Amino acid sequence: MHYRRLGRSGLQVSALSLGSWVTYHNQVDTKAATEMLAAAIDAGVNFFDNAEVYASGQSEVVMGQAFKALKWPRLNFIVSTKFFWGLSREGNTVNRMDTLNRKYLSQAIDGSLARMGLDFIDLVYCHRPDPHTPIEETVWAMSDMITRGKALYWGTSEWSAAEIRAAWDIADKHHLHKPVVEQPQYHLFHRKRVEQEYARLYEDIGLGLTTWSPLASGLLTGKYKDGIPPGSRGAMESMGFLGASLADPAKKAAVVQLDAVAASLGCSVAQLAIAWVAKNPHVSSVITGASKLSQLQSNLGAVAVIEQLTPEVMARIDAISAPLAQ
Ligand SMILES: NC(=O)c1ccc[n+]([C@@H]2O[C@H](COP(=O)([O-])OP(=O)(O)OC[C@H]3O[C@@H](n4cnc5c(N)ncnc54)[C@H](OP(=O)(O)O)[C@@H]3O)[C@@H](O)[C@H]2O)c1
Secondary structure, three states, rough: OOEOOOOOOOOOOOOOEEEEOOOEEEOOOHHHHHHHHHHHHHOOOOOEEOOOOOHHHHHHHOOOOOOOHHHOOHOOEEEEEEEEEEEOOOOOOOEEHHHHHHHHHHHHHHHHHHHHHHOOEEEEEEOOOOOOOOOOHHHHHHHHHHHHOOOOEEOOOOOOOOOOOHHHHHHHOOOOOOEEEEOOEOOOOOHHHHHHHHHHHHOOOOOOOEEEOOOOOHHHHOOOOOOOOOOOOOHHHHHHHHHHHOOHHHHHHHHHHHHHHHHOOOHHHHHHHHHHHHHHEEEEEEEEEOOOOOHHHHHHHHHHHHHOOOOHHHHHHHHHHHHHHO
8 A cells, every 4th residue: 555645734644545425324334344444454544534424424323333343543544524514415404504604513523523433533524615604714613623623634525726725825824724635526537627627736735635436436347338237336216316427328438448458457447447546646545435345355456556557558548538538
């Protein structure tokens, strides 16, 4: 495993990490999560991603139960969570928040700490931007969360470059804890934000990245080439919004071509796709996802593929995927 600084912070995260979206509570119970976390840490993974909204808080419960069973020294692992929607994105219930105001943020952290059974969270993210709360209020609330000892670092997820810079400037001006990381979607078919929009932020403010969906929800494994297999994410009713992307004929054809590139390197197309994300020096950690231990074990093999991505191989991958990328 390789370790990289989270942007300009001193925190060293593993180049590959493991997240719990869709999987924990729905596909992965506490026993399976415990086995997968153990396998991940054995392979050198030290960072585990979660969010308050995943499975309406139950993903944090599952991860917390697994941590309890594993009894790892707290110094050996980094855990994150994210705030914005509250405990549910469904409907207009009392649980749905869609805010980054001070009241919500200062209470949300306590809920996550209780569900995970932890004294502090290493890394907390604002899961989306909130156009209805002044960025200044959010920056003060996130910085206070750190000052109160409930979190150690903070960052954003899917914020625009302008919003990230505004938050950083406010923190700088008031000597507050600055955002150190952004969590954007980044994979072979989704590139522009990381490669173009954020380009100045890496040098200017030392922004780190923990990127999500390296396999485009499984499309980049090749498993969707003949339709939606039963038991896959694409077959889940709640994931219907992924349907168009998973069935896109041009992307499916590109995955077949990428599979041939992977075969020439002796790896799977999934390993190639994950290694390609990790190859970007601005990426601190690639957050992977897995519904089964075997997927995780295979995906972790991507670490060995990173160095095989020579300029010539990168050019072959680019020729296939770049024309389709957003
Ligand atoms: N900040 C955000 O807004 C945001 C958004 C999304 C995700 N994330 C984070 O990023 C993490 C990773 O995202 P993701 O789960 O979408 O990643 P992904 O790598 O794009 O998709 C993972 C899914 O693909 C399938 N898969 C993975 N490896 C496979 C293999 N070797 N063979 C066959 N199928 C395989 C599994 O689904 P099935 O087996 O069910 O098909 C697995 O759950 C999340 O857990 C979360 O922590 C953050």
